[in-house]
Amino acid sequence: MNATPPDKQAALDSAVADALALIDQATDAQAIRAAVNAATGKKGPLAAVKAGLGKVPDLDARKALGQAVNEAIARVEQAAHGRESVVKRAAFAGSIEADREDMSELALRTSARRGRMHLVTQATERLEDVFVGLGFRIAEGPEVETDFHNFEALNMPPSHPARSMWDTLFVDQDPQGSVVLRTHTSPVQIRVMQEWPPPIYAVMPGRVFRKETPDATHMPVFHQIEGLVVDRNITFADLAGTIESFTKAFFGESFTSRLRPSYFPFTEPSAEFDIRRPDGSWIELGGCGMVHPRVLAAAGLDPEEWSGFAFGFGIDRMAKERHGVEDIREMYSNDVRFTEQFS
Numbered sequence: 249m250n251a252t253p254p255d256k257q258a259a260l261d262s263a264v265a266d267a268l269a270l271i272d273q274a275t276d277a278q279a280i281r282a283a284v285n286a287a288t289g290k291k292g293p294l295a296a297v298k299a300g301l302g303k304v305p306d307l308d309a310r311k312a313l314g315q316a317v318n319e320a321i322a323r324v325e326q327a328a329h330g331r332e333s334v335v336k337r338a339a340f341a342g343s344i345e346a347d348r349e350d351m352s353e354l355a356l357r358t359s360a361r362r363g364r365m366h367l368v369t370q371a372t373e374r375l376e377d378v379f380v381g382l383g384f385r386i387a388e389g390p391e392v393e394t395d396f397h398n399f400e401a402l403n404m405p406p407s408h409p410a411r412s413m414w415d416t417l418f419v420d421q422d423p424q425g426s427v428v429l430r431t432h433t434s435p436v437q438i439r440v441m442q443e444w445p446p447p448i449y450a451v452m453p454g455r456v457f458r459k460e461t462p463d464a465t466h467m468p469v470f471h472q473i474e475g476l477v478v479d480r481n482i483t484f485a486d487l488a489g490t491i492e493s494f495t496k497a498f499f500g501e502s503f504t505s506r507l508r509p510s511y512f513p514f515t516e517p518s519a520e521f522d523i524r525r526p527d528g529s530w531i532e533l534g535g536c537g538m539v540h541p542r543v544l545a546a547a548g549l550d551p552e553e554w555s556g557f558a559f560g561f562g563i564d565r566m567a568k569e570r571h572g573v574e575d576i577r578e579m580y581s582n583d584v585r586f587t588e589q590f591s
């Protein structure tokens with residue numbers, strides 16, 4: 249078999265060596281391709297050798313030279329591929345480095361930032377604790393209520409004037425006016441009486457809604473806690489005694505309570521209750537009274553057999569009072585710097 253003539257082989261070797269040197273120096277894909285083209289392109293040294301193929305008269309010698317040219321091209325391509333993957337990896341590492349974020353400040357932070365419970369949540373939990381301590385169970389009801397539970401079963405038939413004591417938000421649901429956002433937690437009294445056989449000693453905290461414009465002492469969404477006792481021979485004295493025990497347990501021994509005559513359609517007699525601070529000033533807290541016989545009957549209990557009392561008051565107002573918050577809207581400003589002051 250005919251070998252490639254030494255001069256041609258030398259030309260190929262030196263063209264390959266030149267190309268490999270260029271490829272080795274290249275730092276991006278474009279430079280690598282340029283080096284490949286310089287060696288193997290139409291005007292390159294390998295093409296020149298290839299062009300002379302036709303002038304080789306001996307068939308075997310021509311084949312051998314053709315093979316040598318192809319091998320030279322293959323060596324250049326192989327070197328280019330190798331270099332390309334190196335350059336690609338370097339570019340990727342570079343972009344990772346460029347994207348790096350300095351997190352050392354976060355990593356060095358010694359104390360984790362902890363969340364705080366909202367003032368209303370804190371007050372609700374404390375109230376629940378006190379009432380559980382007095383022997384009450386906790387119940388909850390829906391925030392979207394039927395007119396029946398929110399008004400009718402509480403002795404306010406449709407168009408009863410007392411309905412205007414609550415500025416009601418109605419849900420757009422047919423028949424219109426049949427579904428409301430509950431205006432107080434009293435509808436939960438009805439649900440508890442419908443579900444639990446007496447004797448009942450329960451408190452029912454929750455969110456309530458009224459069509460109000462927010463100001464320093466009002467919010468359209470706020471919280472109440474309802475109390476309900478249904479048992480045999482429950483009297484007004486039991487109500488007054490419970491309010492007094494609660495006052496001392498929650499606010500402290502130096503606080504007392506008083507009841508003032510008032511009106512609610514679902515209690516008879518009805519009263520407002522106030523708390524007396526040690527300095528002699530009074531805080532108006534909520535409403536209460538003996539459960540109206542018609543309310544017991546609407547919930548399916550026999551008023552001849554059972555009697556009871558109920559009370560309800562605003563939790564937000566208590567939290568505001570306890571922490572000396574000036575404007576109730578501040579409690580809902582969603583500013584952690586506010587909540588962080590109280591824990």
Ligand code: PHE
Nearest residue numbers: 432434512535536558559560
């Ligand atoms: N539901 C009454 C209100 O929101 C408060 C109340 C509850 C009064 C229970 C009497 C008995 O104003």
